[in-house]
Structures are given as C-alpha cells and as structure tokens.
Amino acid sequence: DAGVIQSPRHEVTEMGQEVTLRCKPISGHDYLFWYRQTMMRGLELLIYFNNNVPIDDSGMPEDRFSAKMPNASFSTLKIQPSEPRDSAVYFCASSLGQGVRRNTEAFFGQGTRLTVV
C-alpha cells in the first residue's frame, strides 16, 4: 500500500477563499483522523471518522471548518471562508480498529501545508 495520501502538499490561498484538503486512507483501515499542527498549539485532533461516520468533531475550531468522508477511500476537510490564522500543516491519519491483537497505531500522511494570505 502507498500509505496515507494527502493532496495537495502545499496550498497558498487568499483570505476569504474556500480551501479543500483531500485524503486517501490506507485500504482496509476503518478509522480516519484529521490533525492540525501549528507552532503555537502543536498537534491537535480536529475530527475523526469510524467506518465513514464522524464520531467526534469537538476539535473543529469553527463552523468554517467541515469534513466529510463519502466512502472508505476518501475524505475532505474544507475551510470556507479561510483566514490567515488557519495557516498550518494539516495531517490526515488512518488506523485499523481497536484491540491489543490488532495493529492499532495511526499512519500519517505527508501533510498539507496551508498558507492563507
């Protein structure tokens, strides 16, 4: 498997524009996570899905942020409208279920570096 694939790797956009980040998880993984990394706040969990269903979106900072997972192989994180303070690296990760007998670590994508000017 090619691992978790995120696109684009870099995105520069103007304030007020809509931004869509994309993620393809590892095939067969049933959990998908979106994290944000900033210098000030470190790594924060934004939202995660289990079997394509959003389980916990309490980390989503504002209503401007939304995430979807229409099928097991694709997820999007959308920011509309974008603001300069949204500038960060956004990571997608996937993992396989729970239980000590299963391979439960999260596998991370390369990240999308978002700059809002």
Add this chain to the structure above:
Amino acid sequence: AQSVTQLGSHVSVSEGALVLLRCNYSSSVPPYLFWYVQYPNQGLQLLLKYTSAATLVKGINGFEAEFKKSETSFHLTKPSAHMSDAAEYFCAVSRGAGNKLTFGGGTRVLVKP
C-alpha cells in the same frame, strides 16, 4: 482527561552520545503510549508503541522506551546518537489503542558532530 507532557522542547546531543527524551502522561486507566518521529517537511512515523505486553519496548532505528507505571513515564532512549536522528519527537497517549491520540508538545533533537 488524558494529557502528555514532554520535558524540554529542544535537546542537543553530540553524535555518539545518549539520547534521552522524557515523557510523562496522565490517564485514569492503563494507557496505550506511542512515540512518533517527524523529519522536516514529513509526516509522523511510528517509532514504537506500548500496549501492555512488555514494559521495555524496542522500536526502529535503535530507539527503546520503558513504561514505568509508578512514575507515569514513558521515556525514549537511544544509546548512541546519529546525525540522522535529528528530528522532532512526539509522545502520544491513547486510551483506545491508537484510535484517538493526544500528543505532547514535541521535542526537537539537534545532533552535533
């Protein structure tokens, strides 16, 4: 609530010297603990994980970590640093075996020749 504290945001070691990165956690139940490494402009890569099978956990690239319940610690060590170890290291805790991680603030390691 779970939390993770990494002591020292930056660590500088000489090549060949011991690397010691400290991590303390708080959890109301036995935790699952992880160490991840992030190289510049890369995603996070798993170094090792503790899932209660053994208190001393060996990972990739010569790293190991010891789980000490009495000290609520999971410190990461490597006997001899290599230039390629320069990166940022994150300790993370999950009560649900990796499904929802809470990360520490990270420790950036600089290796001096």
